[in-house]
Amino acid sequence: MGDKRSRIIKALKDAQKGPVSGEELGLKLGISRTMVWKYIKSLQADGYEIESSPKRGYVLKSVPQLLYPEEIQMGLKTTLLGKKIHYYEEVTSTNSTAKDIAASEEEGTLVIAEVQKGGRGRLGREWVSPHGGIWMSVILKPGIPLRHASRLTLVAGLAVANVIRNMGLDARIKWPNDVRINGKKVCGILTEAKAEVDRVDYVVLGIGINVNMDLKDIPESFRAGSTTLKAELGSHIKRVSFLQDFLFELEQQYILFKTQPFSHILNDWLALSDTIGREVKVTTPSRIIEGKAVGITPDGALVIRKADDTKEEIIAGRCIY
Numbered sequence: 103m104g105d106k107r108s109r110i111i112k113a114l115k116d117a118q119k120g121p122v123s124g125e126e127l128g129l130k131l132g133i134s135r136t137m138v139w140k141y142i143k144s145l146q147a148d149g150y151e152i153e154s155s156p157k158r159g160y161v162l163k164s165v166p167q168l169l170y171p172e173e174i175q176m177g178l179k180t181t182l183l184g185k186k187i188h189y190y191e192e193v194t195s196t197n198s199t200a201k202d203i204a205a206s207e208e209e210g211t212l213v214i215a216e217v218q219k220g221g222r223g224r225l226g227r228e229w230v231s232p233h234g235g236i237w238m239s240v241i242l243k244p245g246i247p248l249r250h251a252s253r254l255t256l257v258a259g260l261a262v263a264n265v266i267r268n269m270g271l272d273a274r275i276k277w278p279n280d281v282r283i284n285g286k287k288v289c290g291i292l293t294e295a296k297a298e299v300d301r302v303d304y305v306v307l308g309i310g311i312n313v314n315m316d317l318k319d320i321p322e323s324f325r326a327g328s329t330t331l332k333a334e335l336g337s338h339i340k341r342v343s344f345l346q347d348f349l350f351e352l353e354q355q356y357i358l359f360k361t362q363p364f365s366h367i368l369n370d371w372l373a374l375s376d377t378i379g380r381e382v383k384v385t386t387p388s389r390i391i392e393g394k395a396v397g398i399t400p401d402g403a404l405v406i407r408k409a410d411d412t413k414e415e416i417i418a419g420r421c422i423y
C-alpha cells in the first residue's frame with residue numbers, strides 16, 4: 103500500500119500541477135483504474151488536494167502540511183535514518199512508543215507524531231508538544247558501552263544546532279541538551295537506552311523541536327524561556343524539508359561518531375556551546391553546585407571550577423545561568 107501511494111504522489115508531483123490520467127497511473131503501477139481511484143480517495147482523505155475530471159485525469163493541487171512518511175522519504179538523502187517511519191497523528195510520547203518497538207526494529211527507524219499528549223522531558227519534566235512542532239524519536243543500535251550513550255545526546259544537539267545555523271540563525275547548545283536561539287530554548291533532547299551487561303541494545307534519541315507553533319500555544323509557565331523557529335525566522339517553516347535536512351545532518355554526525363575519535367564531535371560541540379565560560383548553578387537531586395563551567399568530559403559531563411578552585415564533573419542536572 104505505502105509504496106503504491108508514494109508512487110502515485112510522485113507521479114502527480116512530477117506532472118507539476120498538470121493532469122495525469124487514471125489509465126497512465128494504472129499502467130505505471132500495474133493496477134486497475136478502479137484501484138487507482140481507491141488510492142486517490144485515500145490520499146484525499148489524508149488531506150492531499152487532488153482534482154479529478156473524467157476527461158483530463160488527476161491534478162495534485164496541494165499536499166497536506168503534515169509529516170507523512172511518504173513526504174519525508176521522498177527526497178530524503180540518508181542511507182540509514184528514516185528508511186522506516188512510524189507516523190502518528192497523536193501519541194502519548196514518541197520515546198515511549200519507540201522503546202516499545204525498538205527491540206524488533208531496524209536501526210534508524212523513526213517514530214514521529216504531530217501531537218504528544220504525554221511528552222516527556224529530562225528529569226521527569228513534562229514536554230509540551232502541540233501541533234506545529236517536530237516530535238520524534240530515532241532508534242539507534244550503536245553497540246556501545248552504556249556509559250557512552252550520553253554522547254549521543256551531544257551528537258543530536260550538534261546536529262540540531264547545525265541545521266538551524268544553516269538557516270541563518272545563531273543556534274547554540276546549552277549543556278546538556280538544549281538548543282537555544284538568542285538565549286531561548288527551541289529544542290530539547292531526551293536520550294533513553296536499554297543495555298545488557300553494559301552494552302546497549304538500543305538507544306532512543308527523543309528530539310523535540312519547536313517549529314511552527316505560535317508562542318501562545320506554549321503554556322505561560324514555559325513561554326518566557328522558549329522560542330520557535332517561526333518566531334525567530336519571522337516566517338513559516340516547511341517542516342518536511344527541515345526534517346529531511348536534519349535527518350541527513352544527524353546521519354553525518356552519527357557516522358563521525360562511529361568512525362572517528364569522539365574528540366571531533368566534542369570540539370564541534372564546544373565551538374557551539376552556550377555554557378562553557380559562564381558562571382553556572384547546577385542542581386542535582388541531592389545538591390547544588392556553583393562555579394564556572396570550564397569544559398566537558400568525553401562522556402558529556404560538565405566540568406565546573408568552584409570558588410575554592412577545585413573542579414567537579416557533573417553528569418546530569420539542571421543548569422541555570
Ligand code: BTN
Nearest residue numbers: 195197221222223224290308310
Ligand atoms: C528536555 O529538554 O527536557 C527534553 C525534551 C525531549 C522532548 C522530546 S519530543 C520527542 C520525544 N518524546 C518525548 O516524550 N520526549 C522527546
